[in-house]
Amino acid sequence: MSVNTIIKAFCLNVTLLTCLSSCEDKKSAYEEVKGSKPNIIYIMADDLGYGDLGCYGQDSIETPNIDKLASEGLLFTQHYAGSTVCAPSRNSLMTGQHMGNTTIKSMEKPIKKEDITVAEVLKSAGYKTAIIGKWGLGNVGTTGYANDQGFDYSFGYYDQIRAHNYYPDYLMENGEKIPLKNEVIYIKDSTHYAVGIGNAATKKVEYSNDIFTEKALTYLNKQNTDPFFLYLPYTIPHGDNESWLIKQHGMEVPDLGIYANKNWTEPKKAGAAMITRLDSYVGQIMAKLKEKGLDENTLVIFTSDNGPHEEGGWRLSFFDSNGDLKGMKRDLYEGGIRIPFIARWPNKIKQNTTTNTVATFWDFMATASELSGEPLPSSSDGISYLPTLMADDKDQKQHDYLYWEFDTNLIRRAARKGPYKLVTIKDKKTDATTVELFNIEKDMAEDHNIAKDHPTEVKELQTIINKYKKS
Template sequence: MRYVFQLAVSVCFGLLFVQSASADKPNIIYVMADDLGYGDLGCYGQEVIQTPRLDQMAAEGLKFTDFYAGNTVCAPSRCVLITGKHMGHAHVRGNASGGKDGSMLVQSLRGEDVTVAEVLKTAGYTNGLIGKWGLGEFDSPGFPMNQGFDRMYGYLNQVHAHNYYPEFIWDDRTKKPLRNVVKRNDSSYGGFTGGYATKRVDYTHDLFAAESLKFVRENKDGPFFLYLSLTAPHANNEASKMTGNGAEVPDFGIYADRDWPDQDKGQAAMITRMDSDVGRLLDLLGELGIAKDTFVFFTSDNGPHNESNHNLDRFNPSGPLRGTKRALYEGGIRVPGIAWWPGTIKPGSTTDHIAYFGDWMATVAELAGADVPDGIDSVSFAPTLLGNKDNQSQHEYLYWEFYEQGSRQAVRFGDWKAIRQPMITGKVELYHLADDIGERNNLAGAHPDLVKKAAAMMDEAHTPHPSWQVRGKSN
């Protein structure tokens, strides 16, 4: 099985592997870490935590320097990925909270939302979700098997997903009991009461890694789409509060003898463990003889955290970027992006093409030969994958909005980035990223024309939603 472009296109960029216009569709794998920072991988400048397999993946593939998550926290970022709509148009625009007023509990996709899995289904794909979903419970329209997935194994609820040693996980439509014993805390949010394990046997990250290998073996004749939504290195927030250490991992591995607090050892060990398992997945594709038929993309759902109580200064997870998770500065939303497709993507290449999670919809639809839904905010980056830069379309701008911490909006247009805090009414900050990747020099005063332009883009991009309101303001 081999995906190739039409001969007329192939000649213009001279790829020798192109054979015909009617080849089969590629397998597609999207691997997403949880709260992994732009600077957490060696190939993006990390000097302490070891990530040899992801570094190798980048060396054998294409590294994006300007790739963005859908949002700065979990659920809305995943909504952007799966629907191809940015935050001004998406239905899920924030994480669930305690929801005393019910205004922040819209955390399920609707029946009318069209997902990547549904689009690929029309092209004959078998679709699997392994890991964390966060976009709909079992009895909701957002349940993944109601949204185009044939296989589901993992967590539905974001709070349930905090615990690496839970009492159960979802196995398709069934709760599968695990051998862990959990002590729960006294409060519930997001529709779930979290906790930590007092008896640890089954580590979910390891279960997800094993299940992903099984899914690939069972569907090796393809085409298949695997959405491997890992939870590492997200903290168990409840464990952080109840025990002081939310970096849950079976062992500290190569960091066991470091003179570090356990939280730091655990954080590093989770990332290196994840790195190893991504390597196992790539190795399996080679063993099965389908590596050249499979497009793999690796990224993170948003910027890094210190919710496990580890030391951010030790690892510098945002690298040169300002901010972390929940910020709309670059450190909260710019994430690693590594594309791997042996024989198709040029090894050791790097691109500064500006792309984001919402572009996944148009990209895989193009690769699969499927139609894209109407009304999405998605630009295919397939030309960039194939080195056909001249045919790569660009966004006029990328847009984000965030409703916690008083709210904020951001827009990137070319080399410029603007942030408005609070949404709608706040002052606009302006940064020139080409010269100031760390967003230290606010140029708003020197460029009132660009401030006006950025504000107009934010106003255009934001569509009011009855369940997502700026607190105390009308929008």
């Protein structure tokens, strides 16, 4: 064998070994971002429906900034809220627990002292943490006070009921009342005193959600090298319950904007204006991130706490607020719990993509844990959707099942396993129970109850529901 032949063979072997070594060492996009500690901004609307955004099919309400967020990121088609109403859904998001295990199942309790929140997890990883907007999980002096639950900074509504008024007389900042210029009157109805706002436009000076945005922009101005978690739960487009007491429509907004001359009722104009105003807030947040040079290292999530409402003159059928889904807020049909969910992270999340991955609010803690490098608390029911964000389907784990419950005069339960979802509704007055089974993959509108034809699936899902029955 010639010397040249020996040299060529040696070089070929070295090249092959180098290639194999580099291939073995190369990490997936998912592995690359685990523990990378990006900034996280979690923007949440209040009662925004699956079909209320242009990127989800809305054609009457303009949402250009949120639509742009979707075009620059990933849109989920099967993301679920923690519950079908505000407080328990937010509790699920913060604690990483589904309704079978979490403290707040309706609207009556603060988070327990021993509950571990996603803010506490991220704070342990060195994050600065802030909540600006509607907390709703405990006032000052309770175990649910935001600053005792992992947040360095808090501003907005601590109280769930006060958040139903867009022109309050004060908001809370780190446990202190911050007076506003709004003049408040007190109206007595047959059961209670309620805070309301006078009819004169001059008495409605400071709109709470505008203030939230100003505070968020100020907060972002102060951020530099340390990672931060900004939880930004707006109250738009929830109805303003206080307006109902003084016989105004309950969709409150400073102006009707581009909808002022539409041939719609005032509540419809106002509701559309609320959503477009929310969209403008998102645009301001994104502009500030770019201005500050924070854009590249910030994961921005946009979502809603539950499905759309029919309160204060809003009618979801007019705008198809629930899209092709059945039901709305307070239902456990898809329209009450399936929500818009968009994630954007430049050069990490692929632009203009869509996923059918089934994910939930109680998955956020697991996702944040992986991003921060902190261990996931054993109390969590969640599964990280970080692989899905990184388009790494092979590493994406799946839930064995999903579970929800909500009680009023009707005892509602729902469980989903694979394509099948069982919904049971028991009427407390008659003790009658309806049992409905749907194949969500084939029938997302839940038009066809197939319970009689699938007794095995009904039994399996009923066993999951029975697991969380109250004693």
